[in-house]
Amino acid sequence: SQTIHQWPATLVQPVGSPLSLECTVEGTSNPNLYWYRQAAGRGLQLLFYSVGIGQISSEVPQNLSASRPQDRQFILSSKKLLLSDSGFYLCAWSVLLGPAYEQYFGPGTRLTVT
Amino acid sequence: AQSVTQLGSHVSVSEGALVLLRCNYSSSVPPYLFWYVQYPNQGLQLLLKYTSAATLVKGINGFEAEFKKSETSFHLTKPSAHMSDAAEYFCAVRSNYKLTFGKGTLLTVNP
Numbered sequence: 001s002q003t004i005h006q007w008p009a010t011l012v013q014p015v016g017s018p019l020s021l022e023c024t025v026e027g028t029s030n031p032n033l034y035w036y037r038q039a040a041g042r043g044l045q046l047l048f049y050s051v052g053i054g055q056i057s058s059e060v061p062q063n064l065s066a067s068r069p070q071d072r073q074f075i076l077s078s079k080k081l082l083l084s085d086s087g088f089y090l091c092a093w094s095v096l097l098g099p100a101y102e103q104y105f106g107p108g109t110r111l112t113v114t
Numbered sequence: 115a116q117s118v119t120q121l122g123s124h125v126s127v128s129e130g131a132l133v134l135l136r137c138n139y140s141s142s143v144p145p146y147l148f149w150y151v152q153y154p155n156q157g158l159q160l161l162l163k164y165t166s167a168a169t170l171v172k173g174i175n176g177f178e179a180e181f182k183k184s185e186t187s188f189h190l191t192k193p194s195a196h197m198s199d200a201a202e203y204f205c206a207v208r209s210n211y212k213l214t215f216g217k218g219t220l221l222t223v224n225p
Contacts, residue, residue, distance in 0.1 A: 032211055034212075042217075043204070043215055043216070043217040044204065044215045044218075046212060049211060049212060051211060088155075090157055092157075092158075094211075101208070101211075102148055102160055102163050102213075103160075103213055104160065105150075105157035105158040105159070106157050107156060107157050108155070108156065108157050110155065
């Protein structure tokens with residue numbers, strides 16, 4: 001069966017520091033991968049998605065970036081964090097099987113920028 | 115572009131009462147629709163999905179949703195609420211590779 005991992009689970013970082021969040025998927029090949037952010041009371045915001053290695057689409061201009069160095073690895077990064085980057089970051093995957101290709105979510109990373 | 119609107123950011127019910135969470139969609143093509151549940155500090159879990167195979171869709175934990183094209187709705191229901199149903203619920207519509215989510219409805223279950 002497929003599983004998705006995210007780490008770390010929680011992170012407290014000072015403003016201006018770098019960021020690296022990692023997501024890996026097991027049990028499937030060539031998944032679509034997604035990064036979302038949930039700010040308090042603001043629903044889910046799609047940040048990036050990837051349909052293959054090295055292929056990244058950005059949904060929202062910001063100081064975050066994403067990379068996909070391996071088929072089942074998706075990394076979210078920042079060179080300098082802002083206070084507004086605080087939130088709950090969720091990684092998700094989907095595969096093109098059937099008409100719906102629903103997304104499956106990881107456990108999330110709670111980021112607090114101080 | 116496809117979108118969904120969830121009516122009511124907060125719904126409160128008594129334990130054992132009917133749960134009704136509302137979702138309306140906007141789509142120029144037949145939509146693929148989803149309901150997800152999120153418990154505090156956890157990721158989203160898929161409850162059910164509509165793929166045009168049947169208008170009444172049954173999901174996990176006793177939830178079901180009915181697709182009504184004439185009303186552009188996909189409301190989520192459960193006949194009898196349990197305390198464990200307290201969570202945030204998100205409706206979503208598929209658009210190409212992506213899902214567009216509603217703003218969520220927080221369900222509170224009172225003893």
